[in-house]
Structure formats: C-alpha cells, structure tokens
Amino acid sequence: MELWNIFDKEWVPVGTWVETALQWVVDNFRFVFQAIKVPFDIVLTGLEDGLTGAPDLLMLAIIVLVGWQAGGRKLAMVTGASMIAIGLMGAWEESMVTLSIVLTCVIFCSLIGIPLGIMAARNDRFWTVLRPFLDLMQTIPSFVYLVPIVMLFSIGNVSGVIVTFIYALPPVVRLTNLGIRQVREDMVEAARAFGASQRQTLYKVELPLAMPTIMAGVNQTIMMALSMVVVASMISVTGLGQMVLRGIGRLDMGIATVGGLGIVFLAIVIDRISQSFGVSARDRGHKKWYETGPVGALRKLAGKG
Amino acid sequence: MADVEIECRNLWKIYGAQEKEALKAVQSEGLSKEEVRDRFNCVLGVRDASFSVNKGEIFCIMGLSGSGKSTLVRHINRLIEPTAGEIHVAGHRVDTMGEAELRKLRAESIGMVFQHMALWPHRSLAENVGFGLEVRDVPLAKRRKAAEEALAAMDLQGWEDHYPDQLSGGMQQRVGLARALAADPDILLMDEPFSALDPLIRRQLQDQFLGLSRKLKKTTVFITHDLDEAIRMGDQIAIMNDGVIVQTGTPEEIVTNPKDAYVAEFVKGISRVSLVRAKTIMSPLDGHNPTSKTVPLDSELGEIMDQFMDDQAPVTVVDTANSAVGIITITDALRALRG
Structure with a gap:
C-alpha cells in the first residue's frame, strides 16, 4: 500500500458497526418498537378515518368555523378559500390524510414536548443534557434515519408520523422552556407569597403567561411537520407528499404541482389558525374565547331568544 | 410591653454553594462581605439581623439598593430560606415550618405587596385579588365577595372585571394592596410598594395606606429606600447597610441620635421641624x-x-x-x- 494515500483504506468501519448494531436491535427488540407504534397508530387511524370518512362539505364547514373561532371572519375567509382551492384541484382526499398525519404528530409533540420543556425550565442540568439531543434531532438529515425507522417500525403512515415526530419535536420543547423561563420572576414570587403550591403556580401563573411562546413553538412544530410530508412519502406515507413524489418519479409536472400547491394551501390554513391560538388575551381585548366567533354569535342569539 | 408579632433572631443569609462553610468562617473570623466573596464565592445577603415588630405597628426597613432589605423581608414568609437564625411569626416558628403549614400561613396570615405590583396580566382584578383564597379552594362566590370588598376598600369598586393593563400605575398598586388585604391577614409585608410611582401619587397612596392602617391595625413591615417615607410611615425604623441592621429606633431617635457616620449622612437632609420634640x-x-x-x-x-x-x-x-x-x-x- 502506498504510504501517501493511507486513506484509500477504510480504517474505522463505522458503517459496518452501525449495520450490525441495528440488525441486533431489530432481531432482539423489534417488539419494543412495535409497542411504541400502538398509541400513534390508534390516534392516527382515528383521525384519518374521521377526516376522510366525513363528507367533504361538512369538513370544509368545520375547518372554516374553526378558523372563524380562532381568528375572526377574515381568517375564516382565508381558510375557506384555501380549502376550496385544494378541493377544486382534486387533492381533497390526500390533503385530509396529510392533515391527519400532521395533527397526530402535533398531538404527540405537544403531549411529550411541553412537559419536557417545563422540566427543562425547572432544571438547568436537565436542559444541558437535553439540548444536544434536540440539536441532533433538528440537524441530522431525515434521510439518515429513514432506514432504521423502516427496519424498526416498518413502512406506512404510522412510521411516517414517527419520523415527523422526531424532526418536529425540538421547537415545542425549546419554546416551552424559553416561555416558562421568561415569566417575570416577581409574578412567580407573588404566587408563592400568596400560598400557591408549585403545581398551582405552574397552572395558574407560569403556563398562562408562557402560553403565547408555547403556542409559537407548537406553530413551529406544525410547520416542520408539514415540511416533512414529501420526505416521509418515501417510506410509503400517503397524502399530498406522495403526489409530489409520484410526480418526481414519473416526471409528471402536473401531479407534482397539484401536490405542492396543496401543501402550500394546507400550510397557510394550519399556520394561521395555530398562530391565532397564540394571541394573548390582552391583544384580543380581554374577551373570553366563547365571547367571539361562531360560539359568541350563537350565545348572543340564544341570549336574545 | 406590647405583643410581639414578628421576631427575627440572629438571621443570616448567605447565597452560594458553600453557604454553611462560609457562615462558619464569618461567625468565627468576622470576615467582611468581600472576603466571603473571594474565599467562598458566596454573597453575604443578611448578616446577623435581629429585630422584632409589635402587633399593629408599622416597622420600616430603610436602606439603599443592595443593602439586603428585600432579602430580609422575604425571610418573614420564607420566600427565601435563611442560612441560620430563627423567625417567629404570630407565635409560630417559620424557619422550621413544614411546606403545607407554610403555605397556609402565607395564604391566610401574611399579605404581600411588591415594588413592581406583580399583578398577573391574564387575570381580571377580581381574580388577582382573590388568588390567595383560590389556592385555598375557597368557593368562587365567597372569593368574589372578598375581592369586591377588598377592591372597594381601595376605592376601586366596579373595576372587578377589568384587567391590570387597563389601569394606571397608582391604581395597579391599589389593586396590589387589595390583593394583600383580601384574605384579611394580620401581617402585611410591603416591598418598596410606592417607589415606582410618581411623587404625587406616592403621597396620596401613603396617606391612604396610613389611614387604612390606623383603621385595620395590621402589623406591617415596610421596605423603602427613602428616609422621608420611612419617617412618615414608620413607628419604628431599622436602617440597613451591607446586610447589617445598623440602627433600630423611632424616627425621632434615628434623626436626633444617629449611631454612626452612615446613618448621620442619611438623616442630614431631613427636616426636624415636625420630628424633634x-x-x-x-x-x-x-x-x-x-x-x-x-x-x-x-x-x-x-x-x-x-x-x-x-x-x-x-x-x-x-x-x-x-x-x-x-x-x-x-x-x-x-x-x-x-x-
């Protein structure tokens, strides 16, 4: 061997090691990962059946009403127009599948990410340990873990949710941590001074005050989940992403465009709705949520009648 | 002799990982604040403070920022854990009290007012004022009634369903006072309550508080960096410097007989016309x-x-x-x- 070109030879066979390790995990612990799949599967199947099974117009009405409730009439019009555009392009069914995947992902990200964020805000050491993992989850190219995910969880929509979950979890943890840490110290002190326990302080003072920041994190999570749908379609996740992937595979510009536009419109709808959940009560003029939107209108009608 | 409501004996507070070692060294060698910082990387917050407050009296703790006065007052309801020393409040040992008992004491016997009001922006005034009762699971109707009464006592009737950001600074601090009074505690801790207000409003609130205090006879610990305010409000004044209580006495004693150069410097500009007898x-x-x-x-x-x-x-x-x-x-x- 030539001394000048010592790197022609592979000295450290990282690839082989990883392959062996993965194979060992798959052989011995696949049942663990299959068990992890169960809760994701239940939620996803429920949502998917509900969203795709319901009549299109009923779903459209529900989404517009949610938009109206969350952000007023203007948002209702934006969501209505976007969803009608998706429907007219013939991507309704696919968009409902994608929506259910994104929603499942958000549910699990919030369920796990918000408590993690709270714990991180309480404990500096935990935060120091957690941070490199979050960095890793966010920066490692998702293609890299597609293969192990497939081997451990097999292919399909549920695995797609898990891949998306890994990629989309960090922002909600980060922003929950930030939001709780940013609560003014004298607000927390005042709660303690009036006899609140740690739990009461969390629920009555810290979480409500951190809510706009936490919701910004949830919004980020949603956006990252949406950006994963095309990548996830490579492990046979159905929905809008698959339209795009099929378009690329067949060089069919038409279907790729429809899928892409569908993702954009869906992103607009989910982004605006989730952003308006994060608007603080102060900026809404201190109206309770049930005093505005369709619910407020109904209550007014009921009150008059 | 009058009943003693609050008493602190030989209270020490040292911040830092090595607080116990630092305390030992300070007590045996009499280290200065700087020596403690250099040797143990600890900050000396309160140094051997002892004082007692009689029932119904207004006790002012006066000192410049960083003198440890806010730290000292937070020991009374143990928002800050003492490094050493005893704290007695209304016949209870606060420094050895269990968590549940401490929460009960804070909610029922001690009201606190903060320098920057610390009203919760997401809660209406009624919800702010009723917080101490809410955490004790008092039913909503009763809470609401107590909040209305407390707000009315501070001339804020009709504002129950407004939010803190809709009020001026002076009104906000009146809400802060109402919140402290809502559970009808025997003790009020006031941490520079009027410092953030403009002079005219400050004067009005001082008068309003003095009037209220005479009527309600609450034992009050009042923190201020303003000697004029301390003299106006206090039955007793304690002057703090660098974590040490330098002198305790009535306003007249402090002004006419300052114990050292530090206190003398403070009282120099004070008008004696209505103070000296x-x-x-x-x-x-x-x-x-x-x-x-x-x-x-x-x-x-x-x-x-x-x-x-x-x-x-x-x-x-x-x-x-x-x-x-x-x-x-x-x-x-x-x-x-x-x-």
Whole structure:
C-alpha cells in the first residue's frame, strides 16, 4: 500500500458497526418498537378515518368555523378559500390524510414536548443534557434515519408520523422552556407569597403567561411537520407528499404541482389558525374565547331568544 | 410591653454553594462581605439581623439598593430560606415550618405587596385579588365577595372585571394592596410598594395606606429606600447597610441620635421641624426660673419655634400636670433645627 494515500483504506468501519448494531436491535427488540407504534397508530387511524370518512362539505364547514373561532371572519375567509382551492384541484382526499398525519404528530409533540420543556425550565442540568439531543434531532438529515425507522417500525403512515415526530419535536420543547423561563420572576414570587403550591403556580401563573411562546413553538412544530410530508412519502406515507413524489418519479409536472400547491394551501390554513391560538388575551381585548366567533354569535342569539 | 408579632433572631443569609462553610468562617473570623466573596464565592445577603415588630405597628426597613432589605423581608414568609437564625411569626416558628403549614400561613396570615405590583396580566382584578383564597379552594362566590370588598376598600369598586393593563400605575398598586388585604391577614409585608410611582401619587397612596392602617391595625413591615417615607410611615425604623441592621429606633431617635457616620449622612437632609420634640432638646430646669411661655413635653420643634417669634426669652416645658420640667433656649432650638 502506498504510504501517501493511507486513506484509500477504510480504517474505522463505522458503517459496518452501525449495520450490525441495528440488525441486533431489530432481531432482539423489534417488539419494543412495535409497542411504541400502538398509541400513534390508534390516534392516527382515528383521525384519518374521521377526516376522510366525513363528507367533504361538512369538513370544509368545520375547518372554516374553526378558523372563524380562532381568528375572526377574515381568517375564516382565508381558510375557506384555501380549502376550496385544494378541493377544486382534486387533492381533497390526500390533503385530509396529510392533515391527519400532521395533527397526530402535533398531538404527540405537544403531549411529550411541553412537559419536557417545563422540566427543562425547572432544571438547568436537565436542559444541558437535553439540548444536544434536540440539536441532533433538528440537524441530522431525515434521510439518515429513514432506514432504521423502516427496519424498526416498518413502512406506512404510522412510521411516517414517527419520523415527523422526531424532526418536529425540538421547537415545542425549546419554546416551552424559553416561555416558562421568561415569566417575570416577581409574578412567580407573588404566587408563592400568596400560598400557591408549585403545581398551582405552574397552572395558574407560569403556563398562562408562557402560553403565547408555547403556542409559537407548537406553530413551529406544525410547520416542520408539514415540511416533512414529501420526505416521509418515501417510506410509503400517503397524502399530498406522495403526489409530489409520484410526480418526481414519473416526471409528471402536473401531479407534482397539484401536490405542492396543496401543501402550500394546507400550510397557510394550519399556520394561521395555530398562530391565532397564540394571541394573548390582552391583544384580543380581554374577551373570553366563547365571547367571539361562531360560539359568541350563537350565545348572543340564544341570549336574545 | 406590647405583643410581639414578628421576631427575627440572629438571621443570616448567605447565597452560594458553600453557604454553611462560609457562615462558619464569618461567625468565627468576622470576615467582611468581600472576603466571603473571594474565599467562598458566596454573597453575604443578611448578616446577623435581629429585630422584632409589635402587633399593629408599622416597622420600616430603610436602606439603599443592595443593602439586603428585600432579602430580609422575604425571610418573614420564607420566600427565601435563611442560612441560620430563627423567625417567629404570630407565635409560630417559620424557619422550621413544614411546606403545607407554610403555605397556609402565607395564604391566610401574611399579605404581600411588591415594588413592581406583580399583578398577573391574564387575570381580571377580581381574580388577582382573590388568588390567595383560590389556592385555598375557597368557593368562587365567597372569593368574589372578598375581592369586591377588598377592591372597594381601595376605592376601586366596579373595576372587578377589568384587567391590570387597563389601569394606571397608582391604581395597579391599589389593586396590589387589595390583593394583600383580601384574605384579611394580620401581617402585611410591603416591598418598596410606592417607589415606582410618581411623587404625587406616592403621597396620596401613603396617606391612604396610613389611614387604612390606623383603621385595620395590621402589623406591617415596610421596605423603602427613602428616609422621608420611612419617617412618615414608620413607628419604628431599622436602617440597613451591607446586610447589617445598623440602627433600630423611632424616627425621632434615628434623626436626633444617629449611631454612626452612615446613618448621620442619611438623616442630614431631613427636616426636624415636625420630628424633634420638646422632651429631647430641653435642658434641666436647675437654676433657671420658669418663664411665662410654656409648651407641653411632646410638642414639636415647629411649635417651639413659634414661641420665639415675638421675643427670644427661653421657653418652659411643662408635663401633663402643668408643672415645669425643663427649659429650652433659642440656642437649643436653633441647634436642634440644624441637627
């Protein structure tokens, strides 16, 4: 061997090691990962059946009403127009599948990410340990873990949710941590001074005050989940992403465009709705949520009648 | 002797990982604040503070920022854990109290007002004021009633469903006071409550609080960096510097008899006209003949000065039985005025 070109030879066979390790995990612990799949599967199947099974117009009405409730009439019009555009392009069914995947992902990200964020805000050491993992989850190219995910969880929509979950979890943890840490110290002190326990302080003072920041994190999570749908379609996740992937595979510009536009419109709808959940009560003029939107209108009608 | 409501004995607070070691070294070697910082990387917050507050009295703790006064007051409801020392509140040992008992004490017996109000922006005024009752699971209707009463006591009736950001600074601090009073506690801790307000509003709130305090007779610990305010409000004043209580006494004692140069520097600019009383500046009668001009023992310097308007003959001080006990010359009065 030539001394000048010592790197022609592979000295450290990282690839082989990883392959062996993965194979060992798959052989011995696949049942663990299959068990992890169960809760994701239940939620996803429920949502998917509900969203795709319901009549299109009923779903459209529900989404517009949610938009109206969350952000007023203007948002209702934006969501209505976007969803009608998706429907007219013939991507309704696919968009409902994608929506259910994104929603499942958000549910699990919030369920796990918000408590993690709270714990991180309480404990500096935990935060120091957690941070490199979050960095890793966010920066490692998702293609890299597609293969192990497939081997451990097999292919399909549920695995797609898990891949998306890994990629989309960090922002909600980060922003929950930030939001709780940013609560003014004298607000927390005042709660303690009036006899609140740690739990009461969390629920009555810290979480409500951190809510706009936490919701910004949830919004980020949603956006990252949406950006994963095309990548996830490579492990046979159905929905809008698959339209795009099929378009690329067949060089069919038409279907790729429809899928892409569908993702954009869906992103607009989910982004605006989730952003308006994060608007603080102060900026809404201190109206309770049930005093505005369709619910407020109904209550007014009921009150008059 | 009056009943003691709050008492702290030999209270120490050292911040830092090595607080116990630092405490030992300070106690045995008498290290200074800087030595503690350099040797143990600890900050000396409160140094061997002892004081007692009688029932119904307003006790002012005065000191510049960083003197440890806010740290000291937070030991009374143990928002800050002491490094060493005893804290007695209304017959209970606060420093050894369990968590549940401590929460009960905070919610039911001690109200607190904060410098920057610390009202919760997401809660209506009624929800802010009723918080102490809410955490004790008092039913909503009762909470609401207590909040309405407390707000009414601070002239804020009708504002229950507004939010803190809709109020001016002065009104916000009145809500802060209402919140502290809502559970009808025996003790009020006030951490520079009026410092963030403009002078006119501050004056109004001081008067309103004094009036209320006379009526309700709450034992109050009042923190301030303003000696004028301390003199106006306090029955007793403790002056703090670098974590140490330098001097404790009535306003008159502090002003007329400062213990060291630090306190003297503070009281230099204070007007003595309504503070110094006849009994402090009079000299014994021996030798002098009582004059026709008389003032009672506890008359203020201002009234004594009035006696010298027409002629400069000495003034005789008389006790309640109207017998002469001392004499004040114009020189005495001028000297007292100058301090």
